[in-house]
Amino acid sequence: MDAPMKAQHLGRSIYRLGSLLTRNNSVGTAGERTTCLRLTAKKLHNPIGSSRKPLLLPCRQLSNLAEQFQAASDARRQPVNVHTVFRTEEDDPIQQSSAQEGLFYTVPEGEVKRLFQKGLSVQFTRQVKTFNETCFMVRKPALEVIDCLKHLDLNHPAPRFLLYGNNGSGKTLTMAHIIHYCYRNKWLILHAPWPSDWNCRYHETSPSPHKAGRIDLPVEAAEWLVNFRSQNADFVRDIKLSQRYVWTKRETAEEGSPLNEIVEFGLNRMKFASDCVGAILKEVRNQAAMHKIKVLVAVDGVNAFWNMTTIKNPERELLTADQLSLVHNYKKMLLSNWTHGAIVCSVDAFANARDHREKHYPHYLLGKEGYKWLDPFVPVHVPDYSEKEAYSCIEYYLDRNWIQHEAAQTEEGKKELIFLSNRNPFQLMRICSSK
Amino acid sequence: MEGMSSVRKLCFAHFRLLRLSFDQTAQSRTFCREAALYQRSRHQRNITEISEEEEFRTYEIPGLKIKDDTRYKQRKRRQIPPPRYRQMPIDQDWTNVWPAASTFKWSVVPFPVRQGYVETATENDGVIPPKYANAELMKIPNFLHLSPAHVKKHCAALKEFCTEWPAGLETDEACQKHFPVEVQSSDYVFSGPSIRDPRARTVTVKLHLSDLELDYHARDKFIRLVGDCYNPDSDEVVFTSERCPLKRQNDDYIRYLLTAIYFESWKKEAWEDEKAEEDMEKYFWEISKSKDTVIKLLQTTKEIDKASASAGDQKLQYLPDDTSEESLLALKEVQEYRDAISECMNDGEDDNSISKYGQAVRKLLGIRGGVNTEAAS
Numbered sequence: 001m002d003a004p005m006k007a008q009h010l011g012r013s014i015y016r017l018g019s020l021l022t023r024n025n026s027v028g029t030a031g032e033r034t035t036c037l038r039l040t041a042k043k044l045h046n047p048i049g050s051s052r053k054p055l056l057l058p059c060r061q062l063s064n065l066a067e068q069f070q071a072a073s074d075a076r077r078q079p080v081n082v083h084t085v086f087r088t089e090e091d092d093p094i095q096q097s098s099a100q101e102g103l104f105y106t107v108p109e110g111e112v113k114r115l116f117q118k119g120l121s122v123q124f125t126r127q128v129k130t131f132n133e134t135c136f137m138v139r140k141p142a143l144e145v146i147d148c149l150k151h152l153d154l155n156h157p158a159p160r161f162l163l164y165g166n167n168g169s170g171k172t173l174t175m176a177h178i179i180h181y182c183y184r185n186k187w188l189i190l191h192a193p194w195p196s197d198w199n200c201r202y203h204e205t206s207p208s209p210h211k212a213g214r215i216d217l218p219v220e221a222a223e224w225l226v227n228f229r230s231q232n233a234d235f236v237r238d239i240k241l242s243q244r245y246v247w248t249k250r251e252t253a254e255e256g257s258p259l260n261e262i263v264e265f266g267l268n269r270m271k272f273a274s275d276c277v278g279a280i281l282k283e284v285r286n287q288a289a290m291h292k293i294k295v296l297v298a299v300d301g302v303n304a305f306w307n308m309t310t311i312k313n314p315e316r317e318l319l320t321a322d323q324l325s326l327v328h329n330y331k332k333m334l335l336s337n338w339t340h341g342a343i344v345c346s347v348d349a350f351a352n353a354r355d356h357r358e359k360h361y362p363h364y365l366l367g368k369e370g371y372k373w374l375d376p377f378v379p380v381h382v383p384d385y386s387e388k389e390a391y392s393c394i395e396y397y398l399d400r401n402w403i404q405h406e407a408a409q410t411e412e413g414k415k416e417l418i419f420l421s422n423r424n425p426f427q428l429m430r431i432c433s434s435k
Numbered sequence: 436m437e438g439m440s441s442v443r444k445l446c447f448a449h450f451r452l453l454r455l456s457f458d459q460t461a462q463s464r465t466f467c468r469e470a471a472l473y474q475r476s477r478h479q480r481n482i483t484e485i486s487e488e489e490e491f492r493t494y495e496i497p498g499l500k501i502k503d504d505t506r507y508k509q510r511k512r513r514q515i516p517p518p519r520y521r522q523m524p525i526d527q528d529w530t531n532v533w534p535a536a537s538t539f540k541w542s543v544v545p546f547p548v549r550q551g552y553v554e555t556a557t558e559n560d561g562v563i564p565p566k567y568a569n570a571e572l573m574k575i576p577n578f579l580h581l582s583p584a585h586v587k588k589h590c591a592a593l594k595e596f597c598t599e600w601p602a603g604l605e606t607d608e609a610c611q612k613h614f615p616v617e618v619q620s621s622d623y624v625f626s627g628p629s630i631r632d633p634r635a636r637t638v639t640v641k642l643h644l645s646d647l648e649l650d651y652h653a654r655d656k657f658i659r660l661v662g663d664c665y666n667p668d669s670d671e672v673v674f675t676s677e678r679c680p681l682k683r684q685n686d687d688y689i690r691y692l693l694t695a696i697y698f699e700s701w702k703k704e705a706w707e708d709e710k711a712e713e714d715m716e717k718y719f720w721e722i723s724k725s726k727d728t729v730i731k732l733l734q735t736t737k738e739i740d741k742a743s744a745s746a747g748d749q750k751l752q753y754l755p756d757d758t759s760e761e762s763l764l765a766l767k768e769v770q771e772y773r774d775a776i777s778e779c780m781n782d783g784e785d786d787n788s789i790s791k792y793g794q795a796v797r798k799l800l801g802i803r804g805g806v807n808t809e810a811a812s
Contacts, residue, residue, distance in 0.1 A: 148803070151804035155743055159800055363779060376728070378805075380793070
């Protein structure tokens with residue numbers, strides 16, 4: 001390669017970066033902040049001259065041929081990639097818009113601890129621990145739902161949104177993003193992270209003291225209470241009970257006492273934990289409109305509510321999920337007969353029994369009963385990564401030194417990763433990790 | 436010398452005796468007795484020879500003298516001619532080589548072909564066996580007797596028995612239109628002690644359901660009555676009967692069956708009105724729970740809108756003041772929703788129908804934001 005060609009090559013790459021940055025700047029003037037961490041002046045510092053403003057310098061301003069040579073060889077050593085922008089500093093989901101689509105934002109550590117004790121997949125949690133930060137990608141389905149929530153008329157009956165998509169396409173993380181938005185926007189969150197566990201991975205069962213024939217899951221209910229308390233620390237003190245709850249002859253929750261009391265009682269007397277969950281849900285449903293509290297009901301893998309459990313009754317018959325008091329109570333939240341709230345659910349093939357996982361469409365996964373229960377809902381498709389999102393994800397992994405193979409730096413390597421994963425987020429994560 | 440001559444005589448006498456005994460081959464018993472005698476005499480002769488010491492026996496070293504083995508020489512084998520396929524001219528008539536259906540013959544088939552399974556790379560050097568002495572090729576059926584040349588010959592032979600194709604039936608559609616009912620049966624011809632074949636009694640009748648005059652109810656009932664005989668993909672009804680011993684009887688039976696089912700499907704019994712949602716052949720929104728839910732939801736929404744004093748921009752604009760069921764059902768939004776959910780349930784879900792359903796629900800519930808705003812802006 002002779003000298004002019006090298007110079008030209010460098011010029012092109014700089015121009016590319018320049019246009020990228022100007023675009024981001026123009027976005028910035030429109031009121032949204034976007035920055036690119038990787039794209040600091042570090043990459044462009046020396047070849048162009050340290051004293052000058054580093055960006056937007058076309059190559060013809062280089063003074064002499066020697067300098068051009070130097071610049072060209074430097075540029076070849078550090079291949080400049082268009083896709084290096086993968087991160088946004090806009091960590092407030094309220095402010096995010098389609099300008100940030102495909103970029104990662106970091107959720108502050110404290111909020112992760114508070115919101116996502118449960119509700120993130122095991123693999124993702126492990127990755128979070130390794131990367132030492134929790135990053136969500138801003139994706140279209142989440143933006144869509146958040147936009148709907150922004151424009152919601154809270155006086156109307158709660159609308160229902162149903163996320164559906166392929167296995168591993170990011171339904172759970174989309175929901176986590178929505179929950180994060182709602183948390184920032186001061187919503188009360190009723191989050192059931194993975195109710196399929198209630199059906200088959202329960203710890204212990206006991207007959208319900210409230211209603212004969214129903215089954216309580218004390219440990220799961222207590223876990224839910226803990227999660228509820230940590231997600232809604234501000235609300236549990238403010239909401240007062242609207243009626244008196246009698247647990248036993250001696251133990252009652254008086255009218256007007258804070259919701260916190262029921263949570264504490266449920267945790268102390270695990271026998272009544274399931275009933276406490278029911279009471280909390282009922283109170284929230286009734287008082288949302290009265291106290292102008294915005295309520296988000298989030299259920300991941302909602303189709304588990306209409307499945308069979310592995311629990312057997314004394315007649316040795318398997319129970320259906322709605323015979324669990326937790327499920328029974330939660331299903332009431334999914335009806336839109338209450339106001340000042342929104343319901344976001346996802347259907348997941350993995351919440352179904354093994355022989356009912358062929359399709360990812362709502363009616364197939366929910367079954368007739370479930371569809372009847374949720375209809376009319378707004379289906380929100382969670383697609384696999386787009387080209388841009390896939391590149392962004394790979395860049396993020398490279399940035400975290402998660403992919404250390406040299407080939408991953410090259411365009412061919414990235415393309416290979418994208419091809420192998422078929423742009424499925426979970427598959428990409430699997431391929432890029434050693435497992 | 437005397438002694439010697441006597442020995443000679445004795446030997447001679449013995450040989451004569453022996454000759455005699457060989458002459459009488461038919462009498463084996465005599466021969467046996469004589470043979471025993473001969474053995475004994477040979478023994479005596481040996482004694483006499485040794486005692487005589489006239490000449491030494493020569494010791495023959497095995498292998499030293501070249502044996503005359505002409506007697507054992509193998510017969511000269513006939514030379515094997517090359518297989519037939521090597522001797523074939525290129526422009527031969529294949530129908531003469533392979534006139535009728537036959538098992539695969541490697542020596543006749545003029546092209547290379549391999550068949551079989553090689554389990555490991557070591558077996559047969561990892562190569563699938565060629566056609567020579569390949570039993571696998573003999574097991575499978577071949578169509579070497581049905582080459583285009585064969586078919587041409589068959590057609591030429593059959594041509595003199597054919598009649599002219601009727602005018603106006605050039606296309607399949609025309610045939611279908613003028614002859615909607617297709618009756619199939621087979622005759623079997625063979626030489627044997629009996630000319631009857633039990634398979635000849637089977638009769639099949641095919642017709643398209645659309646050719647029958649049926650209304651919605653009758654069509655549904657017809658389909659339910661015929662059960663498996665109806666193929667929804669091709670809209671075809673196929674009746675097959677072999678229950679009667681004769682072809683004619685089966686034919687009559689199917690005609691009767693078709694007539695009976697046709698008129699039965701037009702009848703409507705009193706109990707048919709009791710059909711519930713579960714019994715329906717497809718999804719009807721009007722009788723589903725979805726309709727009740729939506730009507731109730733819209734009525735609630737309207738009540739809330741009426742009660743609230745806020746600006747009208749948050750309300751569902753399209754709802755009329757009169758929220759009776761009839762007026763709600765007449766709304767464009769509700770009808771659109773009905774069509775969308777019916778499509779989802781009846782034609783199966785896919786991305787397209789679900790997104791259509793989503794759009795309908797957004798309009799129905801007045802949900803703004805998301806896709807709608809982006810599309811609008």
